[in-house]
Amino acid sequence: MSTTNIYSFSQPIIVEKPSSSSLSETIRNLISNAFAPFQQEYRRWPWSQIGTIVIVCIGSYTVYKYLPGPYRRYYMLSTKNFSSQYNKALHVEKETLFNELKNVKAREEGRTKIQVVEIGAAHGANMAYYPPNIIELICVEPIREFEVYLTQTLGRNPHVKCRELLVGGAENLSVIRDNQVDAVVSTLTLSSCKNVHQVLREIRRILKPGGIFLYMENIRSPNPFLAFIQYLCSPMYKFLFGISLIRNIPEYIERAHFSGGTTQRIFVARGIPFLLSPHVSGIARK
Numbered sequence: 001m002s003t004t005n006i007y008s009f010s011q012p013i014i015v016e017k018p019s020s021s022s023l024s025e026t027i028r029n030l031i032s033n034a035f036a037p038f039q040q041e042y043r044r045w046p047w048s049q050i051g052t053i054v055i056v057c058i059g060s061y062t063v064y065k066y067l068p069g070p071y072r073r074y075y076m077l078s079t080k081n082f083s084s085q086y087n088k089a090l091h092v093e094k095e096t097l098f099n100e101l102k103n104v105k106a107r108e109e110g111r112t113k114i115q116v117v118e119i120g121a122a123h124g125a126n127m128a129y130y131p132p133n134i135i136e137l138i139c140v141e142p143i144r145e146f147e148v149y150l151t152q153t154l155g156r157n158p159h160v161k162c163r164e165l166l167v168g169g170a171e172n173l174s175v176i177r178d179n180q181v182d183a184v185v186s187t188l189t190l191s192s193c194k195n196v197h198q199v200l201r202e203i204r205r206i207l208k209p210g211g212i213f214l215y216m217e218n219i220r221s222p223n224p225f226l227a228f229i230q231y232l233c234s235p236m237y238k239f240l241f242g243i244s245l246i247r248n249i250p251e252y253i254e255r256a257h258f259s260g261g262t263t264q265r266i267f268v269a270r271g272i273p274f275l276l277s278p279h280v281s282g283i284a285r286k
């Protein structure tokens, strides 16, 4: 009697055929194999946010580089908005600084007003702080489009007589004679201009002997940890607000050798972004 062996398989037998996949499939497989560990590792990263940040950065840079008009409009609006917050936060410090102008005497015969140059005047952020009726102002501002806003601000502050708006950087004030003006004012401009040494040289040149330079600027923090964060964030601040976070303004002033000496105060400004909070405010005399 013959016996029959019956084999039953619960799973169908799959015979692997030799691969006949197309070239594109092979490439796809290679790529997905190459990225497999990456996908595992970085799966949890917030890719949509990272993508948004990259797109915003590339977009902003494109606007900055290739569309100067829109960038300037954005820059003017952000400067205006920021300076109203800044003035609220540093009202007392600004008042104290600008009151120094009351001590300056017009020295020429027949002149009742003192001649003041403000560099980086923008839309006139400081007009409200000038003491009444003793100032004849020359504004220096590289962005011509600020003129409209500056005119509006001057309309609201008739106590300041602005004689002229010089459009250009304070690195070159050649239209102003040597020893011509009684005072120069800079708020957040030494931290914005291209060449601080050159600006300070020009300020010293145009000031009369005994004239004063008033300044209030954000500075690099004396705290190394905050200074490190400022280094990291400075390019972004420069782009967004035109301000460098890492300038050692007291050192620049010292190296400018104002012969009449310098009185300054380094402090932490409250009520403004912490990266801008390290501040210096002072008077340098020629």
Ligand SMILES: C[S@@+](CC[C@H](N)C(=O)[O-])C[C@H]1O[C@@H](n2cnc3c(N)ncnc32)[C@H](O)[C@@H]1O
Binding pocket: 079, 083, 119, 120, 121, 122, 123, 125, 126, 140, 141, 142, 143, 168, 169, 170, 171, 186, 187, 188, 189, 192, 193, 194, 195, 241, 242, 243
């Ligand atoms: C941060 S804003 C400060 C504006 C204003 N002084 C204030 O306190 O709000 C810097 C200003 O300096 C101007 N600025 C930039 N580079 C300059 C330069 N080289 N000379 C003069 N002003 C400059 C900018 O156009 C801008 O108006």
